[in-house]
Amino acid sequence: MNTDQRPWLSQYPAGIPANVDVHTHSTLKDLLAVTCKQFANRPAFSCMGKDLTYAELDKLSTALGGYLHYRGLQPGDKVAVMMPNMLQYPIVLHAVLKAGLVIVNTNPLYTPREMKHQFTDSGCKGIFIAENFAANLEQIIEETDINTVILTTIGGMLGWLKGGLTNFVVRNVKKMVPQYNLPSAVDFQTALDEGKKHPLPHFEGQPDDTIALQYTGGTTGVSKGAMLTNANLVANAMQSKAWMTQKLQEGSDERMLCPLPLYHIFAFTVNSVAIFCHGICNVLIVNPRDLSTIVKAFKDNRIAAMTGVNTLFNGLLNDDSFTSLDFRHLKITVGGGMAVQRSVAERWQKVTGVPLSEGYGLTETSPAASMNPLNESLRIGSIGVPMPNTVMRVWNDEENRPATSEERGEIQIKGPQVMKGYYNRPEDTAKVLHDGWLNTGDIGMMSEDGFFRIVDRKKDMILVSGFNVYPNEVEDVIAGHPKVLECAAVGIPSDRSGEVVKIFVVKKDKSLTEDELIAFCRKELTGYKVPKEVEFRAELPKSNVGKILRRELRQEKV
Template identity: 80%
Template sequence: MNTDQRPWLTHYPAGIPANVDVDAYPTLKDLLEATMKKFGKKPAFSSMGRDISYQELDELGTAFGAYLHYRGLQPGDKVAVMMPNLLQYPIALHGILKAGLIIVNTNPLYTPPEMKHQFVDSGAKAIVIAENFAANLEQIIKDTQINTVITTSIGELLGWVKGGLTNFVVRKVKKMVPSYNLPGAVTFQTALDEGKKHRLPTFTGQPDDTIALQYTGGTTGVSKGAMLTNANLVANALQMYAWLTQTLTEGGDGRMLCPLPLYHIFAFTVNAVAGFNIGMCNVLITNPRDLSTIVKAFKDNKIEAMTGVNTLFNALLNDKDFQKLDFRHLKLTGGGGMAVQRVVAERWHKLTGSPLTEGYGLTETSPVATMNPFNDKLRVGTIGVPLPNTSVRIWNDEAQRVATTEERGEIQVKGPQVMKGYYNRPEATAEVMVDGWLKTGDIGMMSEDGFFRIVDRKKDMILVSGFNVYPNEVEDVVAAHPKVLECAAVGIPHERSGEVVKLFVVKKDPSLTETELVTFCRESLTGYKIPKAVEFREELPKSNVGKILRRELREA
């Protein structure tokens, strides 16, 4: 691509190249192993006061990979990982990569039907799951190919005293672990101990090998596995390395706060891969809804960087204990997953002295495609400029051409971080990939000097605290209620979560109530997908071919 086609390059902070060598490492395993050798005994991850070093992570990851290999898993097999932010997560990730396997990140809040879909669709043969959610797995495991189950507890790697106390509180006091029966399951520690007895062969991967199946919704409501390859994730890690090291010192003693879940693509790449790659110790927050744990992390660690979503930043700004913290070390705050509101960004900068920098990406782009500069060129209200090696264009679909400056159109992305495609869904892949360009479905504009901003979200997608909710998925559940004739789900603005789901329903049975309907939804939908408002109507607006017009409902 010619430089004159990338006007945004003039806004790159000094030292960031137009292109980085994305072929420097053939696999993500190679990049991560080089990183672990480079930083050795330096802490890599921290959770609830327990640190593990890069060297220790390398050794534990090898042991875990050896266990998976010993259990008969072969390169290319899929392993589901379903847990909140715990030290077990990076160990499992590194073990999976070392054994040549594919990680299937799974939201721990998924209901049994949602779990079943993802495990059956991916063909997962093993799972690492926090015991808190094992009862859900018990309900559906017989319908999957999973034959290796590794359970773990919140306190398992925290040491005998602290771990024992933590597990007592979680299990006995808070009663957060429903009873379950999974014959043959072993604990995470047992897997590590057993793995140390076995040798893990060296598996040589290829750049185009899929190493992560990251599930995302679709306008049809069917959750699809984005195939992220070695090349995709190495590229995004090195693109972010170039961006982050303009502000953060590689191998320094500062730490990176990770309150977002590692199973989400944002934290997976930015924290567990990119932040890790520059030698920053990631401080893992297990439950970010408990703001006191974030406050404590700031007090106990030299936090130089953190990632988050608008709802979290807003909650922290309104927390009295957070307002009293010393932010002198904080250099970088990255927001993503959902739009960062201007007022939140301005308040954050005023309180912390650190600019709240917004970027943009999708699961399909590994995820980062654009980022605001971390200097005085930052432009609040925009999603910044494309990363090195990345092209972004605004496409005028009606005229079938690239849009002119300040003209609205679909945001399309091309770059080495763009996924290989959707797993086992060539038609869905063809719908979004055209000549190497990923059609995001988001409507945006580019300024004359190359900054991008989003002016409308995907046509029907609802964004709740950074998580995609697709109307069809909600509607499919609601439509199964015997008292429902017709229904439509849309997103409505919400002060804390950006948007929430609102349901419009035409009754088949007049006795149907809002409470009855919401209770019904709880049986099949994760919490953030459950409608927060229900409006009953005599009829729903439709097009001339009978399609329900969600836009009219949103506007109403």
């Protein structure tokens, strides 16, 4: 890879290489196995005060892998995993990989319709599912190929007393487990016990084997399964690990907070793989919307790093119990999944003393493609610079050429973390992959020294009298108003100008008025960018990781 094509290398913090060895292991299974031996007696994951060591994880996942083989699942078969953050998740992930199967991460909040699409599209033959969501599975399982169902509970790995109490509260107090009837389902603990009787045959995988079908969010169309290979995930783990090495000591007592769901590509790779391979314990948060659990995790653990999305950081900054915490151990905060607003980033650093470094990636890039430096060199409002072994460019579609610095165009990515393609969708794959370059669908620009900035999604762009209005810019301005908690900008039809800007706002201060907000915008935005309509809401629709869904707001007006 020619360094002349990578002006951003001069922005790398000292000690971070231009290229890392992404071929250290042929398979992710092998990488995880070596890591389990290296840090055997250290805690790998912690949830609700219960730790799971690397050695325990290795032993339990081998037993579970043996059970999957005993049930007749063959290498290459797809297995869905549908649960929130809990200790069972990493056990399942390792078991699936050891058995040569393909993991299909599934959002537990999916409706039966959404579940059916993902399970039939992928051809799943097995599923691990928390009992909270079993009633939905019951409605559609007969329309799928699933014949192995393993049920688990929130308290299943927490020990007899704590686990039993947790399950009682979940089932009988909070009423979070609707009645269901899945007569062929097997309990998670039963599967572990049975699996110990059945040895797991050695499975030799290949770098190009698909090991994860990670479904896109579907925010711009039908949800598609991105085929992520051993090579993709090993590479992104090594890239991410290298980026954090300067801040986190390998195998230390430091811990990383994991409030984002492990079934989402961000936490799946960064926490389940990269941080895991760093020998650092992941502290799992079952329900990140309950901010008190995050506050408690900070009090009970030496949290040195955390990942999150803008809405989570914003929520924490408006929680007095969080802002009063001691952040002396915190070294790294990484934001992704959606744009980090300037006002949030600036306040985060003021409150915690740690920069909020925004990164960028997609399901299709496993996901990390670019990252801001994890120090004062970061640039608020940018998505940082490309990761090691990665090339990014901005492409001018109209003139079919690379864009010049500060010129807008579509961001394209090339690197070892780019997916193989979409499962059973060659036409969709051909639309986004050309000569190794991934078309992201994101409009952005690159500075002369290699920092990238997202302007917006192509489909989110608002066209006002022929002028492009980028929602991120409007939202960034409005988020800076002291009485605004959250906001989203969309385009709505206008007879006069084609479209105008409409803003949806959640108030921080009930006294905020439409006139006050419009006047504020007029001071910061050119006339055609100023919202023509304001609608106040109690809350905004969000994805499973807290990303505000503009699409749903637009569809309400169709």
